[in-house]
Amino acid sequence: MIFPNVIVEEKLQVNDKTRLDATKTYISKDEAAITLVEIDPGDGTYIDVTGSSYKDWYLDWEYSTAGSQTVNVRVTTDGAPVISSNTLTIVSVVDDNLFSNDAQLTSIEEEILKYVKPGRNSFLNVHRKAQEIIMSEIDSRGVLNSDGTKILISQIVELEDFNKWSGYIVLGLVYNDLSNSVDDKFADKARSYRRKEEFYRDKSFIRIDFDKDGISEVGETMAFSSIGMLRV
Secondary structure, eight states: OEEOOOBOOSEEETTOOEEEEOTTOEEOTTSOOOOEEEEEOSSSOOEEOOOSSGGGOEEEEOOSSOEEEEEEEEEESSSSOEEEEEEEEEEOHHHHOOSOOHHHHHTTSTTGGGGOOTTOSSSHHHHHHHHHHHHHHHHHTTOBOTTSOBOOGGGBOOTHHHHHHHHHHHHHHHHHHHOSSTTSHHHHHHHHHHHHHHHHHHHOEEEBOTTOSSOOOTTSEEEGGGSOOOOO
16 A cells, blocks of 8 residues: 655745655555655646655745645555645735744844754744734733634734734744753753743734724724733
């Protein structure tokens, strides 16, 4: 049996490098050896990534337009090839609406981009994680629209309010991931940036377009530190 697998990012910004990873593909012991591994990034064209070992079974790619893409991996042994698929969503810069960026990181840590993971050329995926953390914090504090629905990313109309908070979340996440000991230099940096994250979180103001008209108006602003945690 052939078990093709292709791992993709769930969400990706346009023109951001990503790795379409088929290295987890495998075969059962009774199957003939793999002779060909091909990846179609979504345009119907299969690209040979066989290489010399399973470590070569990936394709680095980027997408120039927003939308959904279906990525296929096609694996051949001594018979008919077997195909498996996975999907990812590509979003525009505007729709992604990230609260921080890599330029902000390099202004603090000049060489931080050398720690970008293989298959990527930015930390946009970590900025998106920081955005998720901030939105979760807003939700956990019980900040809701007047109709009781959750605040959407599209309703955050003043990104600078969360810029430093988000940036220090990203720095903390990056250095925490690099750390392999509680006493190493990366762990120290992670702790330092977490403290700054908390400081700027409490200094942040929330300007939310509660009426969803695309404009931050008087009465739609609150200090984050003034919002208590919602207990359930």
